[in-house]
Amino acid sequence: MAAAASPGPDSQNTVAPAQKGTALSLDQLYQQIILDHSKERHGSGLSETPVPAGASTGSSHQLNPVCGDEVTLRLAVKEGKIAQIAWDGDGCSISMASASVLSEMAEGLNVSDLRTLIDAFRDVLRSRGKIAADPEILGDAAAFEGVSRYAARVKCAMIAWVAAEDSLNQAT
Amino acid sequence: MAQVVTPATLSHAAPDMDDAEVLRIRNDFPVLAQEINGSPLVYLDSGATSQNPLSVLEAEQEFYEQRNAAVHRGAHHLAVEATDVFEDARQTLADFIGARYEETVWTSNATEGLNLVAQSLATAGLWAERGRGDARLSELAVGPGDEIVVTEMEHHANLIPWQELAFRTGAVLRYIPINDDGSLQMDTAAAVIGPRTRVVAFTHASNVLGTINPVIDLVALARAVGALVVLDACQSAPHMALDVKALDVDFAVFSGHKMLGPTGVGVLYGKRELLDVLPPFLTGGSMITTVTMERAEFLAAPQRFEAGTQRVSQAVALAAGANYLSETGLDRIHRWETKLGQRMVAGLQDIPGIRVLGPAAGSERIGLAAFDVAGVHAHDVGQFLDSRGIAVRVGHHCAQPLHRRLGLTATTRASAYLYNTTSDVDMFLDAVAGVRSYFRV
Numbered sequence: 215m216a217a218a219a220s221p222g223p224d225s226q227n228t229v230a231p232a233q234k235g236t237a238l239s240l241d242q243l244y245q246q247i248i249l250d251h252s253k254e255r256h257g258s259g260l261s262e263t264p265v266p267a268g269a270s271t272g273s274s275h276q277l278n279p280v281c282g283d284e285v286t287l288r289l290a291v292k293e294g295k296i297a298q299i300a301w302d303g304d305g306c307s308i309s310m311a312s313a314s315v316l317s318e319m320a321e322g323l324n325v326s327d328l329r330t331l332i333d334a335f336r337d338v339l340r341s342r343g344k345i346a347a348d349p350e351i352l353g354d355a356a357a358f359e360g361v362s363r364y365a366a367r368v369k370c371a372m373i374a375w376v377a378a379e380d381s382l383n384q385a386t
Numbered sequence: 387m388a389q390v391v392t393p394a395t396l397s398h399a400a401p402d403m404d405d406a407e408v409l410r411i412r413n414d415f416p417v418l419a420q421e422i423n424g425s426p427l428v429y430l431d432s433g434a435t436s437q438n439p440l441s442v443l444e445a446e447q448e449f450y451e452q453r454n455a456a457v458h459r460g461a462h463h464l465a466v467e468a469t470d471v472f473e474d475a476r477q478t479l480a481d482f483i484g485a486r487y488e489e490t491v492w493t494s495n496a497t498e499g500l501n502l503v504a505q506s507l508a509t510a511g512l513w514a515e516r517g518r519g520d521a522r523l524s525e526l527a528v529g530p531g532d533e534i535v536v537t538e539m540e541h542h543a544n545l546i547p548w549q550e551l552a553f554r555t556g557a558v559l560r561y562i563p564i565n566d567d568g569s570l571q572m573d574t575a576a577a578v579i580g581p582r583t584r585v586v587a588f589t590h591a592s593n594v595l596g597t598i599n600p601v602i603d604l605v606a607l608a609r610a611v612g613a614l615v616v617l618d619a620c621q622s623a624p625h626m627a628l629d630v631k632a633l634d635v636d637f638a639v640f641s642g643h644k645m646l647g648p649t650g651v652g653v654l655y656g657k658r659e660l661l662d663v664l665p666p667f668l669t670g671g672s673m674i675t676t677v678t679m680e681r682a683e684f685l686a687a688p689q690r691f692e693a694g695t696q697r698v699s700q701a702v703a704l705a706a707g708a709n710y711l712s713e714t715g716l717d718r719i720h721r722w723e724t725k726l727g728q729r730m731v732a733g734l735q736d737i738p739g740i741r742v743l744g745p746a747a748g749s750e751r752i753g754l755a756a757f758d759v760a761g762v763h764a765h766d767v768g769q770f771l772d773s774r775g776i777a778v779r780v781g782h783h784c785a786q787p788l789h790r791r792l793g794l795t796a797t798t799r800a801s802a803y804l805y806n807t808t809s810d811v812d813m814f815l816d817a818v819a820g821v822r823s824y825f826r827v
Contacts, residue, residue, distance in 0.1 A: 240773040240824075244766075249826060281765050281781050282795035304795065306763035307825065370765065 238360050244307065247315075247357040252307035257317025263300035265290050272384025274377040278369050283309040285374045289320075289381035296320045296328055299378065306370050308361060313374030315354045320378065325386055331355070332379050339368050400715050403722035408807045411714070414439040415805050425775030428810045433593055433621065433754050433801030434779050435643045438707070442646055445706035449699045457698055458672055458689070472698050475705035476688070479653050482708045483619075483638065484629035489661065491654040491688040492701055496620045497543040499639030499654035500587075502667040502691060503616055504547035507585065508554045509665040520663040526584075526614070530556030533582040535613070537562045537570055537599070538791055539592045542784040544618040548587055557584065564791065568595035568744030568751075576607055583613040590622035590638075594785050594799065595744030596727065596751035598622075601633045609634075614660070620644055623653075625723055625752060625803075627716040630655050642700065646707030651700035654691070661687030668693040711804075719804045723753030726802040726811050730755040733815035739822050743792060754801035756783065759818070761827035764796040770824055771798075774817045 257263075265271055269290035277284050283305030290298040299317040303310060320328050335355050338347045343363040347356035361371045412418050415437045420427050429437060449471065455464035457472045473487075480490040493499040511527035513519040528534065534548045538561050552559040560583075562575040570588075579586055586608040591598045601617065608615045617638040622628055624645030630638050637660070642651040656664075666673060666684055670693040675683045684690050711719065732747035734740045739760035745751045759767050768780035779799040782789045789795060800814055 240770060243769065244825075253826075281763075282789075283763075283765075284795075306765035308765075364769070367765070367769070 238363055243360040243364070245357040245360070247354055248308060248311040251311035251314035251318075251354075254314055255303075255310055256314040257299050257301055258303065258310075258314070260286060260288060260300050260302045263298065266292055266297045268292055269297045270385045272381035272386075274380035274384075276373045276377045276380075278305070278309075278373055280366075280369070281306065283370055283373055285309065285313055285377050287313070287374055287377035287381055289378055289385055291325060291382070291385040294325055296323050296325065301374060301377070303374070305373070306367075308358070308367055309370040309373050312355070312358060312371045315357070316374050316378060319353055319355060325382065328378070328382060332375050332382075335375055336372065338362055339371055400718055403714075403718050403804070405807050405809070408722070408805060412805050412807075414441070414710075416440065416443075418805060422775035422777070423773050428774075428776040428813050430800040430802060430806065430810065430814055431777045431779050432624075432644070432803035432806075433799060435649070436624065436646050436803055437805065438646055438648065438703075439710050441710055442648065442703045442706045446648060446699045446703040449702045454699070456695060468698060471702050472696065475701040478705035478708050479701075482628075482712065483623060483653070483655055484631045485655045486658065488687055489655055489658050491656065491661070491691045492696055493639070493652040493654050493691075494650055494697070495641040495643070495652040496618065496639040497641075497652075499637075499652055500543055500616070500618070501547045502654060503637050503639075503656070504551040505667050506664040507614075508551050511555055513665050519665060522659075522663050523665075526660070526664065528555045528557050528584045531582060532557040532584045533560050533580065534558070534585045534587070535560050535562065535575075535579050535583050536586075537588045538564045539568070539570070539595055539597065539785065539788050540587075540589055541593055541618065541620070542786070543620075544587055544589060544616075545787070548585070551585075558582075562588070564595075564597075564788075567746065567749070568592065568597045570597075570599055570604075572600065572603060575604065579604075579607045579611060579613065581611055583608070583611050585614045585616060587616035587618070589618040589620070590628075591625070591752045592744065592788075593621050593754070594756045594783050594788055594797070596731075596754050596756075597744055598750055598752060601635065605634050621752060621754075624711070625716075626720040636660055642704040642707065645704075646710055647704035648700045651697045651704050656687065658687065661690065664690075666690050666693065670694050672696075714804060722804060723802050723806075724751075726806055726808070727751055727753035727755065729808065729811050730800060730802070730815070733811070734818065737815070737819050739827065740818065743794075743797060753803070754799060756797045756799040757818075758794055758797050759821055759827075762821055762825045764798045766825060767798045767818075767821050770821050771814070771817050774813070776814055776817055778814075 269292040271290045273288040275286045285303040287301040299320050334351050338345050339362045341362050347359035349356040358371045361367050417437050453467045455468040457469040476490050480487045507528050510523045514524040514527045560578050563571050605615050615635045617635040619638045619640040623640035636657050638655040643649040673689050673693045734742050741758045743756045764780040781796050
């Protein structure tokens with residue numbers, strides 16, 4: 215990569231793991247998968263996404279008053295599985311990417327598996343860098359591991375997941 | 387033969403600040419001499435909170451090492467010394483803004499000062515209704531149908547206390563809108579401020595737009611209808627010479643931590659004839675004359691508004707901060723920061739995708755710049771700058787209605803102070819120029 219004005223993140227999975235107690239590099243925080251998802255916004259567009267027939271739904275609006283990040287998420291459950299997640303949102307790349315990753319991962323999961331996933335994600339994010347993300351459990355969501363080192367950003371990564379948990383409680 | 391010293395000879399005697407002087411000033415601020423994420427700290431968040439010079443840190447330490455005692459009580463030596471330095475500090479702050487000693491009230495911060503005024507005006511109605519206190523209270527009382535006027539650019543601290551005052555009293559809250567260039571719509575102001583207006587509360591300088599408001603004109607509009615004027619001086623008192631008497635405002639507030647002082651201390655200025663009749667905000671020890679089991683009589687200002695044990699060490703340290711600013715020269719500081727602010731705004735305007743809020747480069751504004759980066763959220767901008775050691779504020783800067791008016795939810799703000807160099811601004815501009823490409827916008 216040329217040493218130009220555009221330092222851009224290294225390609226996915228080539229970043230070294232952060233040492234405990236040291237600052238993360240920007241590229242360790244903004245992994246490629248996060249930047250990609252922040253643009254893709256998988257699952258975004260509530261009004262354009264019809265609810266699957268026969269599903270029970272819950273929806274939740276979450277707002278971070280500090281920065282104005284906002285997510286409105288609707289979750290549909292059918293036959294014990296997550297049939298669909300759709301959302302509208304506005305916010306930083308981390309909040310939008312985490313909503314996108316969640317939507318992609320959740321669809322098709324059993325209700326109990328989504329609860330397990332949300333709990334595992336929360337444990338990592340709230341650990342202040344002490345709990346390593348297990349890619350076997352968290353999949354693409356493991357990319358948000360670095361966020362746990364920045365207390366001010368944890369809410370950004372959690373906002374869609376909190377909305378999903380709230381919606382899930384309504385739908386089940 | 388006496389020589390008349392005019393402002394012209396004064397400014398001749400005090401040359402403008404330059405980078406060499408700023409580098410000397412920085413030696414007084416230990417916190418600035420550190421690396422953040424492998425880069426030298428570039429601190430551009432003084433609009434939120436400023437850093438402290440050694441003289442401030444030493445004043446607080448010296449107080450605790452040599453004079454710590456409760457003030458205004460106790461006949462022992464330390465109590466006398468503590469009271470002396472506490473009240474000397476009050477005189478220092480009074481002189482700093484051209485006020486009188488008894489018009490200078492300690493608060494926790496500007497927010498508390500504004501709540502104090504709003505709550506006291508609410509209580510004034512109650513007192514007047516029940517025949518308590520001075521007869522003039524009925525003129526000060528805010529009641530149903532009365533109007534309180536603020537501006538669209540207010541910090542929440544100078545908005546919500548007035549919303550609550552309106553709610554409590556049945557008054558109506560009105561506001562002066564802004565123009566797209568960040569100035570107040572003064573034609574509308576003349577219509578909004580009317581015969582029912584009891585209070586006009588506005589910021590001297592906007593913490594987001596950088597606009598310096600026409601205080602004299604707004605005071606004239608308020609005087610014409612007999613309304614009180616409350617000035618939020620948080621972004622002016624630390625950065626420019628402030629003379630509350632010349633401005634003829636009724637109340638003014640500012641916070642110590644934004645002007646080289648510690649947290650937990652601020653100042654409320656109020657005209658004596660108002661402070662002495664307004665009902666107290668907090669009640670308890672130190673602010674009374676006679677107390678029975680049924681009721682109490684209250685002292686005159688400033689003690690009237692200083693219930694309970696005061697923030698003595700913070701007041702003493704804040705006085706050291708005010709002295710540091712006065713010795714450097716507020717006019718010189720203001721000119722230096724204006725120069726840095728203009729450099730910031732002009733530089734930002736040249737970067738593609740950047741929208742600077744408030745007056746354009748070349749127009750009058752204070753030494754800060756809030757801006758939007760197209761396609762990149764302010765939180766991400768702040769994180770990117772932090773990775774280069776540059777500290778800025780991100781978010782709505784406690785001005786949600788203003789951001790909504792501008793069609794934004796969050797922006798990034800860089801704010802300069804007397805310890806920032808030209809190079810700080812240039813490093814900041816260089817970093818901002820790289821934001822959009824990093825986030826692939």
